[in-house]
């Protein structure tokens with residue numbers, strides 16, 4: 001790293017504004033561009049992600065490279081994937097002195113992350129860190145968890161409402177398919193609440209930083225993971241209906257009301273129960289009971 005790296009050290013809001021002006025950068029709403037300007041928040045993100053000089057970090061959406069500079073100093077290698085081509089010359093400038101950073105001009109949703117892990121991370125488990133553009137939060141988190149890309153943790157800034165859904169417990173309004181997927185594959189923990197004034201431009205919502213510590217093997221055992229998630233989707237697509245009605249109505253499942261009733265009886269559950277009352281463990285038991293029917 002060169003000696004003049006402090007010249008472009010970005011977290012100072014005045015330097016951030018100067019860089020944006022120098023490159024005549026215009027924010028694009030469609031890419032969810034809200035850049036961090038608070039060093040305390042960045043410190044919390046880096047410490048929650050627990051990055052060491054052994055780690056390969058994937059940063060989604062580096063923006064002008066503020067967090068990337070911090071990540072570069074903490075990690076062995078950083079791959080920063082940015083969709084906006086107008087930010088690439090900015091990143092070339094702000095990350096010039098940071099030799100362990102590779103900037104890729106791509107849509108993260110179109111990348112083969114298994115290939116990234118194989119070719120760039122030398123087979124190591126990836127740590128994902130991002131101030132996520134809010135419009136891709138659910139698809140990218142689901143892709144990272146479900147496609148079984150080797151990831152050890154995901155530390156992301158997201159909308160507070162989405163963080164609430166990820167951690168929600170049964171019988172609450174926030175509990176749903178996202179809570180179940182996140183809690184099946186990982187252990188979620190909110191590490192910081194971040195108000196709108198920590199960004200430019202200010203977003204219209206509050207944000208939280210959440211760490212998902214991804215399990216090597218899911219703690220909950222289920223015979224047919226895909227079936228369990230089809231059941232979960234069906235249960236929450238019609239969340240005000242009883243499980244018997246919601247599952248038997250679903251085109252994704254081939255079960256009758258009698259099948260669902262028989263499975264619930266086997267598990268000593270009330271026939272009128274709704275999906276929102278079942279814990280992740282109970283969804284796994286229900287899935288096993290339905291899968292044993294060999295429908």
Ligand code: SAM
Nearest residue numbers: 031034035036061062063082083107108131133
């Ligand atoms: N990391 C920077 C920071 O904290 O200041 C910027 C965060 S900003 C909330 C989100 C960034 O993700 C923007 O730079 C945006 O252009 C980029 N982005 C949006 N959609 C993306 C996608 N599909 N793939 C990769 N980057 C994307």
